[in-house]
Amino acid sequence: MFTRHFAHWPKRVPKTLTVPRTPIHHNLAVSAQRYPEKTAIYYYGRRISYQELHAEVEALAGYLQHALGVNPGDRVALYMQNSPQFVAAYYAILRADAVVVPLNPMLVANELPFYFEDSGARVAIVGQELVDRVRPLVEAGAIDKVVVACYRDALPPEPSHRVPDVVAAPRMPLDHPALVPWPQALTSGFAPRPSEATADHLAVIPYTSGTTGVPKGCMHTHRTVQANIVCAVVWNGVTPDGVALATLPFFHVTGMEHSMNAPIYCGNTFAILTRWDRETAAELIEKLHVTHWTNIATMVVDFLANPRIESYDLSSLMVVGGGGATLPKAVGERLKALTGLDYVEGYGLSETIAQTHTNPPDRAKLQCAGIPLFDVDARIVDPETLAELGPGEEGEIVVCGPQVFLGYWNRPEENEKAFVEMDGKRFFRTGDLGRYDEEGYFFIVDRLKRMINASGFKVWPTEVESTLYKHPAVEQACVVGVPDPRRGETVKAFIILKQDHKGKVAEEDIIAWAHEQMAAYKCPREIEFVDSLPMSGSGKILWRVLQEEERKKRQVTST
Template identity: 65%
Template sequence: MNTRHFQFWPKRVPKSLTVPKTTIYHNLEVSAKRYLDKTAIYYYGTEISYQQFVDEVNRMAGFLENRLGVSKGERVLLFMQNSPQFMISFYAILRANAVAVPINPMNITEELQFYIQDCETKVAIVGQELYDRIAPLKHTTPLKDVIVAAYSDYVSGDPGYDLPEEVKMPRLTFDDPFVTPWMNALSCNLLPGPLTAQSDDIAVLPYTSGTTGKPKGCIHTHATVQSNIAGACVWSGITPNAVVLTVLPLFHVTGMQHSMNAPIFAGSSMLLLTRWNRATAAEVIQRHGCTHWTNISTMVVDFLSNPNLSNYNLETLSVVGGGGAPLPEAVGERLFQLTGIRYTEGYGLTETISQTHFNPADRPKLQCLGIPSFDVDSRIIDPETLRELGPGEEGEVIVHGPQVFKGYWNRPEETARAFLSLDGKRFFRTGDIAKYDEEGYYFMVDRVKRMINASGFKVWPTEVESILYKHPAIQQACVIGVPDEKRGETVKAFVVLHEKDRGKVTEQEIIEWSKNHMASYKYPRIVQFKERLPVSGSGKILWRKLQEEELAGSKQA
């Protein structure tokens, strides 16, 4: 096990962490007893106390058990956007001793059909604006019953800033005996039976994004999830007095853990937004004194692009960080100049229910994955020979730790391929290419399958993107490889310019600038301006979609 990073471990933080043997629901139960009248959720002008939170969780769990027949270990689909109902549903499913299956709200009917059939769910809890997508699947799949939620039920009065359209939408009615409105389910006032779930029982079945084939359900127990809940609180200093800006999608493991589960474990308050809006985010940070904000780099880029940002008081922010995609160095510097906060990046996967690596808050490195988290053994290996590599050598990241999933749902062969044994330990193969420096800090190179081979030289798109972000006119960038007769592949960059620079900067100027800022084999030979880049529900730029569109276009040509 590599321990060179221990010399940079945060002061007063233990190197090993004892993880609770209790269930995730128990975290809420404890916080509700400790902080009964405290606000758990701020939601567009509405305040929900911990007492109301746990009360509604128990009543929803009672409805799931007593009316819909949800039993221990049964999977329940959670298909909605960020909302109080998402949080209540998540904990209600666990209180009913069942398994939460959070699904990206951007999925369409055909995609939903796969998830429902794969995990054999009979019950779904759905945002009303998404109901039409799931309705055709009732009784044509294992799905039988649907609970439908209207986000507007939890909004009272005018918060003083813009509401997303989904939040404004009045409650709809449904003439279907298999559809239960959210408020009707609560009004039944049914209570659940005994909590029989144990630490090693399955709690959550999040699905991978499916970038290497069909999505796969990742089996996470209460214990694997608890390890990163506790780790997030200790590492980031999340206390009962913290106010967490909850803007990352909660269906995604980073938002789920850092913006929901960790604050609930600590008894913190959560400032919840259904949709990302940079002006609203600045307003609520100022109004409610937000202290912690976990995000994705695209959010930070957009936030800092707000021309009115200097009008807001952001002094209460103390911890800003995230993962999912490296934050460009130039963006991190702009954040520091504005707030005095160094961005603390982390690294993790759906298979590890968020973080396996964290940057130390007092000694972060920009565009760096950080150092291995509590009780994590992380190594770099040659992906073909499996030989362990040393400092500065690029290879595949493998991890062993308490947060690693148990396997893929009903996919024993893929589970077997995802793990290897080394020094008597079971390591998960991440598929990510990285390296670590002499101090034990890890740096992403790229996904194994994303590497561009240009005239025999390896070009990692993430590295090129990082340099492009230093151009003052570039707001967003995404790099892909495209076919080239002479080089085999060449580098193409899709670029979104800041509004003030549109029509003033040309594609050729970006290319010429790039020649002076990176090696000749790396710089983009092709630059294409776009109004916006495609992003996933969690905010990641969908490079694969751009790659597929480019390949389709070249074939037609």
């Protein structure tokens, strides 16, 4: 068991946690009993109580079972943006003893058939703006029924904040018998059968992003999901009197666990943004006295770039952190100066339903994945030999813990490759390269397959990106390896300039500056200024998309 980090474990936090043996939807039932009139969800000015939310979940679960024939263990697709309806649908699927298959709302029509065919989902709950994308599957008979939600139905008569167009859109008429309006499902009068789900029944199958290959469904039970719900609550000091700001998408495991499931577990209030908006986020922090905000680095960069940010009262914030990509040091220092808080970075994957590592809130290290959490055994091994490595040595991160998934859905061959036995334990091979220091803090070096090999020198893009963020003109950066006839690969950076630097900084200026900051072989040989970068639904920069586009362009040029 890896214990090097125990010397720096938070003093008031136990080193082990007992995971509840109850299903996830039981958490909502308990909070609704404890705090019936307390606000569960704040949505652009509307307050939805725990009692209201629970009643909606019960009604929808009954409809799924009795009207749509959803049976225990059936997979139900949830294809929707952040909204009160997403929360109700998620818990209703679980209350019906079925399995949630959360889908990225950025998926387009020709991508969807894979997920429905792979998961076997025959019923879907969908946001109305996405109906036309599922319509071909409905008409082809690949989906039996679709419950359609209009986000506007969840708004107050007079919203208190700027509302995105997708939320303000009025309810659309539905023109197919397989499409069921959300209100019809809720008023059908069906009561759900008593739940028979146990801790070891499947609960959620999130899909990997597909940035490293074909998306794979990760099988999570109520037990594995509960492990990280309770972990988030205990580690971050979440209480019934706290308020969470939900800006990460709920379909993604980090938003799902930290911004939805953890607040519900302890009767917390959470304010939902359907679309990221830095002004509204600041308004909510000030108005609702937000205490916890789990986000992603790109959100923090934009949040701090708001020229009015210092005019807001952000003093209620107790914990600000996230994962997915390291926060540039300069950005973390700016956040600390503004709020007095260290950015608490963590590390996890879809396969671990979010975090396996997190920084201690009172002893955080910037650009660091943190220390292994409750009952997590993490090691660094040689990717080829699987021999365990020591402090400072770079290798593949492998993890064993209560939140690790059972395996990939219908992927027995992938499962053989995904796990390794060590010391009598089953460790998951993350595919991420990292190292740990003498104190047991882990650092992510990069994805195993993202390394750039430039003339035999290994270049890790995240290291180069982190340096580029220190340049005063750089707002966002993404570094990829591109083909080079002499070096094999060379380093290219795609950069979004800050507004007041556009037209004033040249590519050559950035390259010259970079040569002063890092070894020559790491420096970008090419810079391309862009207005935007491709993003996943969870806010990650899709570096592989840029890399593949560059390789295609160069292949065409060379022929």
